[in-house]
Amino acid sequence: MIGRRVVAQAQNALKVQARNSSSGLNFALSPEQEELRTTVRKFVQEEVIPVAGHYDKTMEYPWEVVKKLHTMGLLNTEIPAAYGGLELDMVSNCIIAEELGYGCTGIATAAVANGLAEAPLIIAANDDVKKRFLGRMADAPIMAAYAVTEPIAGSDVAGIKTKCEKKGDEYVINGSKMWITNGGVADWFFVLARSDPDPKVSAGKAFTAFAVDANTPGIHVGKKEINMGQRCSDTRGITFEDVRVPAANMVGAHGEGFKVAMKTFDKTRPLVAAQATGLLARCLDVATKYSLERKAFGTEIANHQAVQFILADMAMNLEMCKLMTYKSALEVELGRPGSYFASVAKCFSSDMVNQAATNCVQVFGGAGFNTEYPAEKLMRDAKIFQIYEGTSQVQRMVIARQLLARVKQNGCY
Numbered sequence: 001m002i003g004r005r006v007v008a009q010a011q012n013a014l015k016v017q018a019r020n021s022s023s024g025l026n027f028a029l030s031p032e033q034e035e036l037r038t039t040v041r042k043f044v045q046e047e048v049i050p051v052a053g054h055y056d057k058t059m060e061y062p063w064e065v066v067k068k069l070h071t072m073g074l075l076n077t078e079i080p081a082a083y084g085g086l087e088l089d090m091v092s093n094c095i096i097a098e099e100l101g102y103g104c105t106g107i108a109t110a111a112v113a114n115g116l117a118e119a120p121l122i123i124a125a126n127d128d129v130k131k132r133f134l135g136r137m138a139d140a141p142i143m144a145a146y147a148v149t150e151p152i153a154g155s156d157v158a159g160i161k162t163k164c165e166k167k168g169d170e171y172v173i174n175g176s177k178m179w180i181t182n183g184g185v186a187d188w189f190f191v192l193a194r195s196d197p198d199p200k201v202s203a204g205k206a207f208t209a210f211a212v213d214a215n216t217p218g219i220h221v222g223k224k225e226i227n228m229g230q231r232c233s234d235t236r237g238i239t240f241e242d243v244r245v246p247a248a249n250m251v252g253a254h255g256e257g258f259k260v261a262m263k264t265f266d267k268t269r270p271l272v273a274a275q276a277t278g279l280l281a282r283c284l285d286v287a288t289k290y291s292l293e294r295k296a297f298g299t300e301i302a303n304h305q306a307v308q309f310i311l312a313d314m315a316m317n318l319e320m321c322k323l324m325t326y327k328s329a330l331e332v333e334l335g336r337p338g339s340y341f342a343s344v345a346k347c348f349s350s351d352m353v354n355q356a357a358t359n360c361v362q363v364f365g366g367a368g369f370n371t372e373y374p375a376e377k378l379m380r381d382a383k384i385f386q387i388y389e390g391t392s393q394v395q396r397m398v399i400a401r402q403l404l405a406r407v408k409q410n411g412c413y
């Protein structure tokens, strides 16, 4: 329970920090956040790193780790206090995601995906939906899933075909979702469906979102997908066949679902960036340690300048990832519209962790290509960061759209 105490103390730490900063800039974490980092780091060393290889090989869902995270108070930390959660600030949530990402991004994704399902409810659901769906998360280590992507559309969310029709005080949902993290273990889903069949109606008015109990008749969960990396994370297709959902389960107003689903990413992309940053730090540590042990041409490879430059690039990019990740978290915490910084952080960290993971394999040479050494798992795990929660191309579209609008309006960025 030490984690629960520490994370509770970390609440409001940001505001205190902002008041104490005399220079206007303060990159230091509060003592509570430092303690939180130490707690999670210890947990990761003792409970995540030793089992990460096992879960990668077996592809088993990491239930034992998830249960321990829940006991420590390190799962679902963003849920508001009014619904039994810790209501932790975004910076603290990023600390948890970064440290878990250092240990194993497969396990981290399994845990952090709960936040992706919970965020739209926190943003837009009424009190009753929050009580019923968020309230249950505090009591037990149960999982949730964000079900938006479909076989036919991922980047183009407005192109999804799952539909919902209002019948009395219920909606009937039909359609298929794809690549849903936690799909096979979820207790409930956040679901986006088209409520207006008229293709001329804009996305902002054509979709409605729901919280849906996973045991509702008509929900069929597909097989666990076998992915390149993060293999213990549970990714599935979910089919909805005449699934009757009470209208009372709507998340936000009828027709507002698309906006709710998109706003969610402002809160969750910093957490994805944090996981990628954690993985980058792991690549740097693993590659640097190996370079100090492995000899070539009569000396440790760390003494070869070409190897040093690879490590220096990783170190520079790690520092930049940390800055952007925590800046994006702070923007959200301070209530500023966050999509620009969230996309900058998510895109940069995702691209840089892929560069670092490839170079980590390079530093290991032949051993980097082998499953007995850590580098190849890190490289397999890294790739997904450029794909889920919006591809790197989609992030650049978000960034460019806002950049162009600002320059048109103000004449500069």
Ligand SMILES: Cc1cc2nc3c(=O)[nH]c(=O)nc-3n(C[C@H](O)[C@H](O)[C@H](O)COP(=O)(O)OP(=O)(O)OC[C@H]3O[C@@H](n4cnc5c(N)ncnc54)[C@H](O)[C@@H]3O)c2cc1C
Pocket (backbone or CB within 6 Å): 113, 145, 146, 147, 148, 149, 152, 153, 154, 155, 156, 178, 179, 180, 181, 182, 227, 235, 384, 387, 388, 389, 390, 391, 392, 393, 394
């Ligand atoms: C392991 C995993 C877990 C996931 N978890 C979830 C989840 O929990 N919930 C959920 O809803 N979804 C989830 N997804 C889905 C994920 O968000 C999508 O895969 C992603 O958004 C990309 O969509 P897509 O696969 O349909 O690719 P597409 O949209 O078909 O894109 C294919 C390629 O084209 C590029 N592209 C597309 N449009 C443009 C454009 N206009 N300009 C430039 N390039 C473009 C893309 O960047 C990409 O490189 C997950 C996916 C994976 C693989």
